[in-house]
Amino acid sequence: MTAPILIAENLSKTFHAGRRFGPGGRQNIQALSNVSLKVYPGETLGLVGESGCGKSTLGRTLLKLYTPDAGKIIFQGQDITRMSERALRPLRANMQMVFQDPSASLNPRRRVGDLIAEPLRVHNYGAREKIQARLEELMHLVGLAPEHLSRFPHEFSGGQRQRIGLARAIALNPSLIIADEPVSALDVSIQAQIVNLMADLQEQLDLTYIFIAHDLAVIRQAAERVAVMYLGVIVEIGDTDTVMLTPAHHYTAALISAVPEPNPAARRARTILQGEPPSPANPPPGCRFHTRCPAAQGRCKTERPELRPYGENREVACHFPL
Amino acid sequence: MLAFAILIVIIAACLAAPWYAQNISQSDPFASNLDGSITLAGQPVDIMQSADTGFGVTPIGPTWTQKYFLGADDQGRDVAARILFGGRNSLLIAAGATLICLTLAGLIGIVAGFSGGFVDSILARILDILWAFPVYLLAISLSAVLISRGLKLGPVTIDSDSLLIPIAIIGIVYVPYVARPIRGQVLSLARSDFVLAAVCLGVPRARILWKDILPNVITTLIVFAPLMMALNMLTEAALSFLSIGVQPPAASWGTIILDGEGLLYTRPAVAIAPGLAIMLTVVALNFLGDGVREAFDPRAKIRVQK
């Protein structure tokens, strides 16, 4: 196997919410706790979990949009954890992000051409004509007409806006794109178009994706490997098919069983999760899932399970895997 | 856009003040004219009319002719011409103060909201202090100092009779009213996805500020502009009324109301006319403000799209 393009080692990130003496006092929300991850060139790694589990935080931390409190991020062999923004800037060309809500991630007051040209200008892509040519090429790549360059984002539909977001992300020929729920704001029919477009682009441009989603169906369609997160921790990681068909972690199983199965014959016994997920401000000790786990035992309450290899290309963090 | 038209008319009229004084009223609205007289219906009439008993002198009332159209003030000056001249100062001060207020508020709001941390805390504290300082008290205190001694700040020297003093004072006192929402907006902009996207693209902070944050802030400032100008207009009038705004012989609508206060019982037109002028202008500005807000406010736009 080739060397990973991105390695995350024991990343932790805590947010401080509220003021020390403010209403409710100061809260420390542990969004990431000792997360480790490797991403290989050319693959699509899915990142899945309930909302609030820290997957978006992980995505943003990997891109150094947030600075981790502890741990290491190694991108293309370089440790970027403590790099200054200025030193990081050349590397930014190689790692990009696509956001969930294209209407929020595109400044409504700037024209599409201006928006897409922004990275080209910042990274001194070349003269005006060269940029213009590149813009048209990009529009073509994402399936939009070059005439649309002079329009404003609000003149487009949601799907078209996401195409613009993609065009901007690929403008500098990055190697890695982290797509943070890129399709969850879109209609289902459009979702497939975007997922297909992303797959096409991956093929053409040799891209690596981290594809964040809460929708298992999308992950199944888009990702070869999947990492399942719960309360700031990766509980299971492995090939998508393996994980989906034979989940090893009880949380993964519950997640999968919650997905409506189109084929009634294939319906399995459903594991229904009890209650709300605990607050990330006050995560339970031991296995973070033990409060809701059907198989929880005494040990789960005190001892935190580490991510351990479990079968081929798979790791699970559970004392009593399925 | 009627409001806009009215404003244009008012501004034009005030700009035409010298022309009016020279060609219509034919008097110097800044020179006392205590022993002059004019001809009305063929009769010479004193501008300052002494009572038969020898007590009290009453200026001539509205003649509704080109000279002394609205009568004279206690210096025998043509009130109509003074209102036009005064309007220039009132508008100038209101506009100047608006400019200062919005610039300062924009700067403070952006710096506080975008830099966060220590700088933000300091600036937020300063805004808190200004906010809790009763507006008129602050304005009056500052005026008391500046009007009587002028301002010397390093190389900058402002004469105590300069219009810049009321402009600066009024500009400063309302800064927190604008800076607070701007700071809030910048804070939310700084956390917005498109700024995050820009960071992700490797856009330098300065460029993000310039390209992504500033245009949004400026839009907000433009929405604020007519409303602040209306507020400043009223504040200027109040300060001048308390004789700590524009200093004689210069006039503003506020000082003319003050002049008229002493003649309220005999010549109410002197005080009423500039008050109406203020009201008309402020109404126009407020309506203009509503218009601008509807044109710029994203929420309003969404509603239109629906």
Add this chain to the structure above:
Amino acid sequence: MIFLVLLRRLAEMVFVLFSISVLVFLIFFATPGADPAARIAGRGASPATLAAVRHAFGLDQPLPVQYGLMMKHLFITQDLTSFVNPGQLVIPAVLQAVPVTLSLVFGAAVIWLIFAVAIGVTAAALRGSVIDRSLMFLAMAGVSMPVFWLGEVANLITQARFHNTVLFSWVPALGYVPLTQNPLLWFKSLVIPWTVLAVTYIGLYSRVLRANLVEALTEDYIRTARAKGLSERQVIFRHALRMSLITLVSMFGLDFGALVGGGALLIEVVCALPGVGMLTYQALQNLDLPFIMATVMYGAIFIVAANTVVDMLYLLIDPRARGAR
């Protein structure tokens, strides 16, 4: 938790008040013609006498010491006296003025709330009609009038021009009559100032209320209410108005605080009401630092307190605000 919040607010308030007091103190000493010794000593005092006065009043001490002394007299021993009327205690004078200002602001508030709700609801119910437009224009005119000017004009009409007509012959001479002394006269002497002060706020509040109501009427829950067959009036009064009033309450808190804190200065001066605003105005005219200090502190306390109360109300009304911030 509320206790902690209050504690934090209190600390903030103390900080703000401290800064304001320092600011006032410095502004005062930067003001020419404000040498308190010269004014205490009287006209024509010789330099030796001036020096003696300066010493007797501690005005020869360094500024920080003078500041400390003043704060001690204002807050701890509470026996701060005027520079202009020697021996006059500042705090009783302020306390004496408070009922006047409260009378003024309370009455005006009652008037403006009643009228603002009536006008706002009418305009919202008849939105788009000529009545709506005229009411909103009048409201805008109310907001746009200089309040001191309106007061002058009201005085002109009720005290001079039409004083001898049936309409205004009941209006007593300007000034304040304590409620305890003669309730009827108290009422009569305040009606005009109340009205003048209320006009701006009627304009402001009715416009805000109308806008809120109109927006609320497009919300889903209102559609549901309509679907349930409620009449338009019921929709407005039971549902839309209730939500819109929250905004109004917070506006009201801030405005009320500012007015009680001395924001009614102009109207008090114009209508000759010896309230806190008038006291402040006179203190500023006299450059009577102890009085300026006391009234500014008083005003700032009210403004900050009003802010706090409004924030607290928000916490109580809107649970979402608790987690945020």
Add this chain to the structure above:
Amino acid sequence: MKTIWLIAAALLAVMQAAHAQNHRGGTLKLVAASSDGSIDPQVNYTDQYWQLFIVAYDGLVAFRKSAGSSSNDIVPDLATSVPAPQDGGKTYVFKLRQNIKFSNGQPVTPADVVASFERLFKVNNPNAGSWYNNIVGGDKCLTAPATCTLPDGVVAGDDGTITIHLVKPNPEFLYQIALPFGAILPAATPPHDMGTIPIPGTGPYAITSYDPQKAFILQRNPYFKVFSPEAQPDGYVNEIDFEFGVTGENAVTAIENGQYDLDMDPSLPADRLAEMSTRFPRQIYINPLLADYYAPMNVNIPPFSNLNARLAVNYALNRRDTVQIYGGKNLGVPACQILPPGFPGYQPYCPYTKNPGPKWTAPDLAKAQSYMQKSGMAGQKVTVITDDEGVDPALGTYLGSVLNQLGFVATTHVLSANIQFNYIQNTNNKVQISITLWYDDYPAPSDFLNVLLTCGQIHPGSDNSVNIAGYCNKQYDAKVQAALRDAITDPAKANTEWAAIDKQATDAAAWATLFNPKQLDFVSARLGNYTFSEQFHLLFDKVWVQ
């Protein structure tokens, strides 16, 4: 014949007594916009409160309580007679009256007199350093007020005499102790400004309460018996209520309605004058004031350091216009010189008019322009500093307009009346020209010519530097000193000298005198026996309200 005369005299006395009895009682209600400071008679230096102090306190001597110029005379008060100066004008011996009691019931003793003079220093009386330090030991008291004693200055004899020794002769000493500052107070009065706490006195009225936000109230002094009718007659009214917080327009209305008897503020609203004079002519009293409205010009900074510029202003000023602003020709008399009409040493003199002579007639604009040209000051920036009370802003605006017509670039700054007088005195403020008003303290020419125009009255950087123009001329000062000396021995000669000094000061044009104002009192319909003293204006113990 004789009996008839006697009967007639007796009848007259009875009638007068009945008259007095009929009018006795009631409350005199006074009103003003705001209060005026301490009610300590040895501290307060305002005309308003002096008017009240003179019915509550007595000095050893007093100004006669009468109308007209006889009110400028010194009469015995707590002393049995007005002493003639001894020892070349350096010693005065007073004999204290017996059996006089303070309003707290204590008898007045020589010890009270001594203590009162010492107290002048202990409370830092404004004139302690300019008048009373002439008492032997005064200068020492000035440096250490707290421990002030005057063992060689004010000496109480066993026989009820008080002997006062002066350092040098002073022709105005009796005037200076006849003012409320010279009030004799109980020796036990605390040695600091009493502020709002009333001090017992010996007059027909005693201060019973004072709240600067509300009212100043005097009631009859139960211990008062008439001892010197010229100095301290019994009053008619039982109580004097002086209320604060009612401004010009409202005060006029209230007096028209009979709610108050008199507005104590110095000027009435100009736009009500015509109405008052036509509707209530019998309630108006006009009396000349020994006062100048004037525009001091700072002779030490440009442009008025140039004599020609000052002359130009003086020639250009239309003093009739200023009188018009003040309220019309019946309320003021145009003037050019320093001394007001009727003052000792007054000789009518006006060089700054169309036809120079004793009277101002019209401005001489041609001369003004030629002086202006000579001065070369055209285009200079000038700021007129005026206050915000009464007609003063209008006078300031008018002066600015005149300056602009002359070719200056003038603006007018309006300052609060409470600070303007101090502001224009302080040399640090670099005031070029201002509008102000000076009332006499007592009828001696030095009160204008010495106090307002000699070198000794300039205190750079101080808010109390009453020679506002900064005029300092050694030769002029010498003349003033000579006149002061001669006043002791030969008052007539001194007055001639004062007239010459007045002329010299007028010619130096350190001021532009505008006019001598008159006092207009608008009183209620019920107020009777209006008696106007030139020193203290309306005498409250003379008027009746029923």
